[in-house]
Amino acid sequence: MNSHDAPERITVLGATGSVGQNTLDLIARMPERFAVEAVTANSNVDALADIAIRFDARFAAVADPACYEPLKAALSGTGVEAAAGPGALVEAALRPADRIMAAIVGAAGLAPTLAAAERGATILLANKECLVTAGPLFMRTAKAGGARVLPVDSEHSAIFQALDPALSRCVERVTLTASGGPFRTWSMERLAAVTPQEAVRHPNWSMGAKISVDSATLMNKGLELIEAHHLFDIESERLDVLVHPESIIHGFVAYQDGSVVAQMAEPDMRTPIAYSLAWPERIPAPTARLDLAALGRLTFEAPDSQRFPALRLTRYALETGGGTATVLNAANEIAVASFLTKRIGFPDIAKIVENGLDRSATERVGEPYSLDDALALDEWARDVALSMIPERLEQVS
Numbered sequence: 133m134n135s136h137d138a139p140e141r142i143t144v145l146g147a148t149g150s151v152g153q154n155t156l157d158l159i160a161r162m163p164e165r166f167a168v169e170a171v172t173a174n175s176n177v178d179a180l181a182d183i184a185i186r187f188d189a190r191f192a193a194v195a196d197p198a199c200y201e202p203l204k205a206a207l208s209g210t211g212v213e214a215a216a217g218p219g220a221l222v223e224a225a226l227r228p229a230d231r232i233m234a235a236i237v238g239a240a241g242l243a244p245t246l247a248a249a250e251r252g253a254t255i256l257l258a259n260k261e262c263l264v265t266a267g268p269l270f271m272r273t274a275k276a277g278g279a280r281v282l283p284v285d286s287e288h289s290a291i292f293q294a295l296d297p298a299l300s301r302c303v304e305r306v307t308l309t310a311s312g313g314p315f316r317t318w319s320m321e322r323l324a325a326v327t328p329q330e331a332v333r334h335p336n337w338s339m340g341a342k343i344s345v346d347s348a349t350l351m352n353k354g355l356e357l358i359e360a361h362h363l364f365d366i367e368s369e370r371l372d373v374l375v376h377p378e379s380i381i382h383g384f385v386a387y388q389d390g391s392v393v394a395q396m397a398e399p400d401m402r403t404p405i406a407y408s409l410a411w412p413e414r415i416p417a418p419t420a421r422l423d424l425a426a427l428g429r430l431t432f433e434a435p436d437s438q439r440f441p442a443l444r445l446t447r448y449a450l451e452t453g454g455g456t457a458t459v460l461n462a463a464n465e466i467a468v469a470s471f472l473t474k475r476i477g478f479p480d481i482a483k484i485v486e487n488g489l490d491r492s493a494t495e496r497v498g499e500p501y502s503l504d505d506a507l508a509l510d511e512w513a514r515d516v517a518l519s520m521i522p523e524r525l526e527q528v529s
């Protein structure tokens with residue numbers, strides 16, 4: 133944009149979350165460049181109304197229909213239109229924003245993000261579960277709709293920055309770095325007694341609860357392998373995970389001449405979010421600057437799939453295809469929510485996901501070709517996973 137242009141209008145799906153807040157922090161610093169079109173949340177009415185009023189948004193939507201009246205009351209007399217229910221999230225995504233930040237957590241983000249893809253939006257994609265649940269459908273829809281998908285996930289932003297599209301045939305391998313999470317060095321015995329409080333305490337990043345648990349199990353890195361496969365059209369055999377506890381290098385691209393191009397930054401999501409907001413330009417981000425001399429060294433190690441089976445399970449889902457990744461994602465969402473509410477232990481998360489994958493192999497679940505297919509398979513897998521949660525078993529018996 134140049135100084136004579138009107139501000140770009142940005143819609144933020146998941147505005148009350150960690151990525152949503154970081155996005156709004158950047159937007160607030162550049163009012164001449166960005167304005168807010170629409171914002172959404174699940175049920176956090178007060179925070180959403182505050183955001184909508186502060187940023188002078190035109191539309192605010194909550195997913196939970198029961199929150200409609202309180203949202204409408206909080207926004208009365210402000211000029212912000214209030215809406216609620218799943219259809220309202222889709223309506224937010226369909227509004228004519230220049231860019232749309234997809235930062236809802238979980239498969240709940242699929243319908244609105246897919247609607248944005250269908251309308252040919254520029255999508256800043258943080259919601260990785262959307263690609264895990266329905267990667268081929270999402271990428272096909274984006275292509276047909278003329279949408280542009282810009283990665284926000286830090287590793288995928290790194291790869292996007294290091295991957296010259298003109299040289300994609302010269303790429304040998306792509307590597308995602310992983311911090312290893314809070315339990316990187318813990319024994320199996322200690323892992324058995326992990327609490328939710330310990331699991332959400334990520335060593336380097338400040339994030340929402342679900343992705344923090346995913347980082348602790350290494351499921352996050354597995355979901356990111358699937359995400360990278362769809363975003364960059366690279367097969368599993370050429371995608372690597374490398375544990376790098378400092379989270380300074382976020383991703384590598386290795387070329388056939390032996391060059392390895394990496395992206396580095398302090399672990400602060402405002403760097404990849406700023407990149408996606410400004411691409412193909414760059415804007416300032418108020419993050420700490422890298423001081424490699426002060427850091428002294430960067431370290432690397434291979435991931436351990438004995439203690440962290442999620443990596444093996446996600447590889448299986450990626451390589452099996454069909455609806456396997458949809459099942460993996462849904463089972464993981466149920467397992468993580470059950471762990472956070474103390475109904476299961478930390479090692480049970482992977483067991484519940486593995487059981488879901490076993491069932492999906494027996495039932496030979498097919499690839500979802502439409503949103504309805506994806507939602508139906510997601511629901512089936514949630515039921516399979518729920519049947520393994522002790523409380524549910526007690527209720528049934």
Ligand SMILES: NC(=O)C1=CN([C@@H]2O[C@H](COP(=O)(O)OP(=O)(O)OC[C@H]3O[C@@H](n4cnc5c(N)ncnc54)[C@H](OP(=O)(O)O)[C@@H]3O)[C@@H](O)[C@H]2O)C=CC1
Nearest residue numbers: 146148149150151173174175176195237240258259339340
């Ligand atoms: N946090 C991070 O730094 C990173 C996150 N990501 C990805 O970005 C996405 C968002 O993560 P994060 O910001 O941490 O998540 P948070 O839990 O912090 O925020 C989630 C947002 O989604 C909304 N939401 C939750 N459930 C629903 C639902 N059923 N329907 C509609 N909206 C819902 C929440 O609303 P409410 O407040 O009302 O609950 C909130 O606005 C995830 O997919 C994550 O994997 C990727 C890289 C880094």
Ligand SMILES: CC(=O)[C@@H](O)[C@H](O)COP(=O)(O)O
Nearest residue numbers: 285286310311312313347352
């Ligand atoms: C910030 C971000 O992109 C997260 O996905 C991050 O990668 C989580 O850290 P882990 O490397 O521990 O999964």
Ligand SMILES: [Mn+2]
Nearest residue numbers: 285286287356
């Ligand atoms: Mn990431």
